[in-house]
Amino acid sequence: MSQSNTARPATGSVPSPAGSRSEPIKAIKLKHPWRIVFAVILILLLVWFIVDAAQRSAYGWQYVGKYVFDKRISAAALVTLELTVFSMIIGVILGLILAVMRQSPNPVVKSVAWVYLWIFRGTPVYVQLVFWGLFSLIYPQIFLGVPWTNIGVDLNLGFMQNAFVIAIVGLALNEAAYMAEIVRAGLLSVDKGQEEAATALGMSWGQTMRRIVIPQAMRVIIPPTGNEVISMLKTTSLVAAIPLTTDLYGVARDISAVTYTPIPLLIVASLWYLLFTSILMVGQYFLEKRFSRGVNARRPDRTEAALATGALPAAGAPDGNDLGGKG
Template sequence: MTLGDQDRPATGTTPPPAGTTQSEPIKAIKLRHPWRIFFAAVLILLLIWFVVDASQREAYGWASVGKYIFDRRISAAALVTLQLTIYSMIIGVVLGLCLAVMRLSPNPVVKSIAWLYLWIFRGTPVYVQLVFWGLFSLIYPHIFLGVPWTDIGVTFDLAFMQNAFVIAIVGLALNEAAYMAEIVRAGLLSVDAGQEEAATALGMSWGQTMVRIVIPQAMRVIIPPTGNEVISMLKTTSLVAAIPLTTDLYGVARDISAVTFTPIPLLIVASIWYLFFTSILMVGQYFLERRFSRGVSARRPDRGDGALTGAVPVVEGPAGNEVGGKG
């Protein structure tokens, strides 16, 4: 190798631009966080201590937990809790959608009625509402719809409101509808108004615009809080004892513990079933969010992108010349 060859760049490397010097690579030094490691170790030790201590305490009654975890009465009660959750959420979502549309209506009367509904059901406790619906059949044994002060009309018998299971579904669904209305309304408002204008310009009807344009985009905003509401509804079913309905998971666990004098083990059994259902719902929510988030990337641009480095994009012109410009 000659002296002149030492100044030439190695084969396969790009020479630095004229007027610049080749800089040395930056040596990154990882930051140390000793206090973070210390607190993490303390938390892990506390968790291990709690698990070991709980496994040795007789008050938890782990033998009773293993005995009743798959008991036929507990399994049937868990199914009742799941039915209450599903039926109440279906009715609550449908009614909440109607209330959300009413809230967005330009009609002041319709908007005021929807606001009054939300004000009542969001402003009173769920337990109080369930007690009221449990007494509803005593207040209104039947309802007459017709011409006032005449016998012309139709009478509806409300004997079905004496069924505790039906009362629980009605009470939970009406309360949930008030919260779902605000969730759906927020999702619909999150879609830009220009989307509807563009759909109208393409000749789409209002129904086609909502189904094909607005609702699919609004679902990205609606699904996360709706998933939280489903999980919350699963746990709220434990309040149906106010009706009273004692065939749900918590009610059956409480009745068994009253006979066997083992309240703590039965509470653990009920909690395990609640955690099992919650885990399934969380997995389902995750996949729904992934499906309706397609086409929307929340990932930040790479550090090598021109947006961060300030590099000017280079486009090859028609004649093979490189043309630069601002992004």
């Protein structure tokens, strides 16, 4: 008896008579006229805003061109970058430590990390910066030693009177609370079986983290970390609470107070912030691309490729089982 196989039509092809190849479906693109209308309206509104802003004297474009490359502004922009870099480095290191503490089986260590996150995530950054600005008045020095004795060391906290140092400490401690949750989420995203397999292969804990866990966790850690860096760059404008007035926003505000041109100087500061954030966004894109290699990559369908080259018979065409034979 002869046997026949019922073939399912391949995606993107239609059944054809025996002995002929399948023909691809000619898809007709759907038209969306309202999308075009909405896009045209948005473009017209953008053009209208640009033309209107260019003609308004209140923006003071002549002052924007005068101060955008001013030495005081460029020096303040460098201070803002230093605050961002130093605060993020300390925040990432502390966040990593807190993330490990959150996963510790020791309930005391886990509770200390949780309380830290509860305090620093639950209070505003501005309030924290004000507190650190007054910290040297509350604790001019700290005694480390045996309680109720003179055995110990006195630590002078005079360095906490430096506004730049206070700004870094305040921003970093706040950022560490958020980085701890980001790092913890990245570590938890890696399947537990990866660590078990690495241990079975004889890898140490350090080798497992460095070669197995962290490279996979970076795919989850980098996007929110990039957002935190950009957010930190803009949060530096709050260091006026300390007060620190040598940052980008502080210098622009001081110049505007003398020249009575607040709007142009705000535009100048915004242009510098936009420049820095644009560079950071480009760097974040390439980092994400670097650590996302091999993830969600679409593998070509072998059946479709074989049909396209004619290596397999099309749907409805006879194959070796359709020629008849002894059952």
